[in-house]
Amino acid sequence: MHIEMTNISKLFGTNQVLFDANFELQDGEIHALMGENGAGKSTLMKILTGVHQKNSGKILIDGKEVTYKHPIEAEKNGIVFVYQELSSALDMSVEENLFLGREITKKFSVVDKKAMCATTNEVLNRLGLEINPNETLGNLSIGQQQLVEIAKALLVNTKVIILDEPTSALTDKEVDKLFSVVRLLKSQGVSFIYISHRMEEIFELCDRVSVLRDGRYIGTKKISDTNKDDLIKMMIGRDLGNMFQKEIIPIGKPVLEVKNLTKHGLFKNISFTVHSGEVLGFAGLMGAGRTEIMKTVFGSFKADNGEIILDGKRINTKHYCPGDAKNAGIGYIPEDRKEEGLMIEKSIKGNIGITNYDLITSNGFIIDKNKENDLSKKAIKELSIKCTGINHLADNLSGGNQQKVVFAKWLYTNPKVLILDEPTRGVDVGAKQEIYSLITKLVKNGAAVIMVSSDLPEVLGMSDRIMVIHEGTIGGVINKDVATQKNIMTLATGGTINE
């Protein structure tokens, strides 16, 4: 299937998000679509599949002009969008999900379970997946759920599959599996449009890449004719320079000490110290227990055993809760900003307010609207949050700007320790760099930062020391000067390194 989109423009109200954008997909290729958050990638694809309607421009499919009014229409014509947030019924089985809304029926609308299970098996086999059709979808890993979603696309005669950030929640192993499925389908004549921020994946998987910036089409290149720096330049319109801007800051006194922290079934005997001016990285595989450790340090989970000592004072962990942690000077930025970091339907102002009552009230109780507005204005300015003002809804911000709002929630509480859990996940390169410079500013001002991250270049670029967690225990601690991706991965997978 050959798709050609030319001069596509789109306005949401008065807000123009696409300006004469172009995109071309050839038969049987894997075509990467790149750009910062808010560049218009998803919108362009939603126009292609009929979720949104274009204001002007032309879409040609195999030479014929088409305008789909609804995703179902696009799906019938062989174009399927697999969304970033999976839209599946987690309580239903794999087979039920595959056939949701298009069940095979016998007489009187009785579903033909046998036929559907058979087809499900067939499709799963075609993808080389060993998944039981009767398994409840929610019991599968995120990676498997993603593959089921792709299998769903194969039920109809699909020629083009659009994947939007498909690997953002997958483990390395699951990514490999996904890629092999994508390659297999390509060999069977299916084309892919692959939206992703991850350079490594683009270079590993794709044939060509198109770049959008601020709603405009920048260009298309063959993967073999381009490189990472080139693409970044296309995406942000300038050279990136030094990504991490790590500065040498003298390490101060210990701020937070954790001793033998244990929570049965999740992690055990975790001990570490983080100092003022230090970034302590936490690396490890997904599910190694890093988030759980941090949530325990923050009082969101209860420890079974162990001590938490802040500024030399032992915290009573018996009735310890996030409110106590906050009052003691610990901040926590969770890994899933939409689930846990933000009130998505509230404004920037509303989100920043709830951690900063000290700053927006006159007596700790009655809110001073002027102070509240000023605080949010200050945050928008200092963190250069792209928005229409303090009343901009969090939901309508790009990922990077949402993350900046979450940072703003904690920045002004002047935390002694700030825990960051995957601080740049789903954030574009430009905003990433700004977040790194925020982290540097924090430690410069004497804060201690704990950074949990699965992004190894980020861990290596930002940390002073790196703790590697393996299956709920400390796999090892590596100093910045000797840390490499290889020795981190060795420790993360249970190996040992000889120094």
Place this chain on the structure above:
Amino acid sequence: MNKLKNKSNVIQEYGSQIALVFLLLLLSIISPEFRTIQNILSLLRQSSVNGLIAFGMTVVILTGGIDLSVGSSLALTALLGAGMLKGGVPAPLAILIVLIAGIVLGFLNGVMVVNGKIQPFIATLVSMTAFRGIAMIFSDGRPISRLGDSKLLLFLGQGQFLGIPVPIWIMIILFLIFRFFLQNTVIGRDTYATGSNYKAAALAGISIAKVKYLVYAVSGFTAAFAGLILVSRLGSAQPTLGSGYELDAIAAVAVGGTSMNGGRGKILGTLTGVIIIASLNNGMNIIGISSYYQQVVKAIVILLAVLSDSNR
């Protein structure tokens, strides 16, 4: 373009208030009896019981919960109060005890929701049934009347101040207090945050448990307060008092534009919803529409209100 947008925002923001104005105009045009000050005051006085209950219901719903037990709490606390008055307990003390009892009953709902981790619908369904049953046991199924002639008690339901019935004053004062707390205080923010995203709220250091104890206790308090007004007006209390009131209150909250998922809504909306429903009842009675049709009309109004609310 921008102006147009502002206009539609205003309609969204004050949709229920605009609807109320239209309703009042319509009823006033149709019926000369409706538009008398006397009638408007009696309409507002009648609405005060539902108003108080709906205020408490609003804060519970804002946290993403629901309180089905308000009608039963009202009956139980009203009987308690009537029993005390009949037994010779001085009215101020009896009133105080009734209000505290309301808080305690509400708090029990909070305990079930927070500590028992029972869904609010089920938890308050349990207490709704239990409180009603206890009210029956306590009164042996019979009304308690002849409560003495305490001036304070009579004043609550039947008194006037500056020519306006006291129940209306109570409703206005509570409205202002609720509005102040919801809009201008930390507790208000915590309430909205809990309903908006309880995970984010908890990780922001807010004690979700405290917020929930508080809102259910408040709901119990307003139910008990509403019960006092009823007892004062009726001069008696009976165990079936207040049955079905939870639904009237929920309807008023919904008409007022508060999201049943929590996190969004205003106490002004609830007050408007209360008056819309009361005006409908009153207006249709005056015009002489049969009570069978009244229910259908009310249902249509609630449906329209909820449909027109983009926040739903």
